[in-house]
Amino acid sequence: xxxxxxxxxxxxxxxxxxxxxxxxxxxxxxxxxxxxxxxxxxxxxxxxxxxxxxxxxxxxxxxxxxxxxxxxxxxxxxxxxxxxxxxxxxxxx
Numbered sequence: 001x002x003x004x005x006x007x008x009x010x011x012x013x014x015x016x017x018x019x020x021x022x023x024x025x026x027x028x029x030x031x032x033x034x035x036x037x038x039x040x041x042x043x044x045x046x047x048x049x050x051x052x053x054x055x056x057x058x059x060x061x062x063x064x065x066x067x068x069x070x071x072x073x074x075x076x077x078x079x080x081x082x083x084x085x086x087x088x089x090x091x092x093x
């Protein structure tokens with residue numbers, strides 16, 4: 001992602017986020033939500049100037065039952081989000 005927006009509007013399992021900044025600050029904030037800042041904040045990825053940061057959520061990942069939304073920081077260049085959509089509603093029971 002290079003701009004604010006919805007990543008997925010369905011439930012998913014989040015595994016990894018990574019990103020880079022041009023100057024020290026926030027790469028971006030990731031929310032368990034379908035739209036801007038309506039859900040629970042999952043992570044605020046920060047990095048030093050011209051550095052790459054990565055955050056992994058273990059081999060099983062974390063459940064994001066409302067989807068994923070990213071709010072790119074003003075210094076963020078790009079953010080990579082690794083997730084797996086959940087197509088079977090029974091998984092959430």
